[in-house]
Amino acid sequence: MFEFKREFSFIKYRKIIYIISLVLIIGGIGTGLIRGFNYGIDFTGGTRIQFDMGREVAIDDVKAVLKENKIQADVQHAGEDNDQIVLKTVQALDNAARTKFYEDMYKTFDLDKSSVVNAQLIGPSVGELLKKNAVKAVLIAAVCMLIYIIIRFEWKFGVASIVALLHDVLMLIAFYGFFHVSINNPFIAGMLIVVGYSINDTIVVFDRIRENLKYMKKKKLEELIDKSINQTLVRSLMTSITTILVIIPLYILCGDTIREFALPLMVGITAGAYSSIAIASPFYYDLSKLTEKKSKYKGK
The missing domain is CATH 3.30.70.3400 (Alpha-Beta Plaits)
Known part of the structure; x- marks a missing residue:
């Protein structure tokens, strides 16, 4: 299997990564709000x-x-x-x-x-109902995933995974805001698939962190998380790349309806791979350090 010759430090540069994500999300959603999102017939009537x-x-x-x-x-x-x-x-x-x-x-x-x-x-009332149901569907999915991850791992992993999930959804909306792409029913279906795909990728990294917490107790948490991300980096990237390669022919060769479904998948999978590597685990690190400081403060 292909492997990188060097290990990357994601925790060290996490604040820069956070800023880049915030700039893209705020810029995209802001552009969409100012210019107006390109809602299709399913939303506007x-x-x-x-x-x-x-x-x-x-x-x-x-x-x-x-x-x-x-x-x-x-x-x-x-x-x-x-x-x-x-x-x-x-x-x-x-x-x-x-x-x-x-x-x-x-x-x-x-x-x-x-x-x-x-x-x-x-009628436009149908579009309003679709918007509300889309938000409800994402919230229900997020709550169910949070409960699952808290049971399987711990609450800090759960919160970090929800932050990554929210990041992916906002990135997808920002993309549609930047490029004025038409938003219809297939967008909602694609978004929900991306939510499930993204959380699966994040859990793979978290699972490796949990294993390394047992066997690398002497390592600093920063080093341990970086090690865990690098150990799963190739797997995460290759899974996302191969999935996108399958979707590209659908986008090129099929009709507009399939394209409207394939586009959010490609954008969401890319954002999901990025967040599982560079957002979820660094955020878990920040949560761990924050709770550690609070524990020390209470002890004093």
């Missing part, structure tokens, strides 16, 4: 229309009709032979706007009224 084209047509041709009608929409193929088109607008189209758009589609692609397979309006 809008119109979803599905056409049976009878054949595969170019998405650019459909976008040309949308442009003529001054409609902004996501367009993607559907059906076994890509013979259907699904449109998702972030604006609610009234009857007049829909009728004109339908007529232009019929004329351009030689269709009739039966070609409209489905048309529905999605």
Whole structure:
């Protein structure tokens, strides 16, 4: 197995790492709040229309009709032979706007009224419900993981793991804020997968720290944690890299819906690998030192 020729000191430079993470998170979320996050139809409400084209047509041709009608929409193929088109607008189209758009589609692609397979309006209240449920899902996952880690390890490991988990979620949101990527249902699914993936990677490092605490009692805590991280470093990096390599073809070759799911996975897995190495264990070190100082103070 590939190994680094030198060992890295993560505890020594932990404050610099904290600052870098804070700058990225604050910068990304701040950019998103100032410019506005790019919420898709699932969050803002809008119109979803599905056409049976009878054949595969170019998405650019459909976008040309949308442009003529001054409609902004996501367009993607559907059906076994890509013979259907699904449109998702972030604006609610009234009857007049829909009728004109339908007529232009019929004329351009030689269709009739039966070609409209489905048309529905999605209200903004649905988006608000999705946001609330997404927050609830992350909180429930975090609490369950905290309980599990406290039982298996100790409370300091549990708190450190939740900090790393929160870091990954905020990093993911910051990425979407920086690059103005559309946020839809697949984002929530990807985020929840990242939460589980990240905590698993963190537990691997914590498990090695716990083992070394038994067999390296003479070492300073700083040296012991650095040793533990370096022992699991290659495993953590290779696991994340191989997972991302599998996801990249999905992002390149598949449609918009799969891309919306693959993108948060790649960003989240990268953030998860980073946090399990450079955030969780250093934070555990800070907690240990803090509780040690409090114990000494009480003893006095």
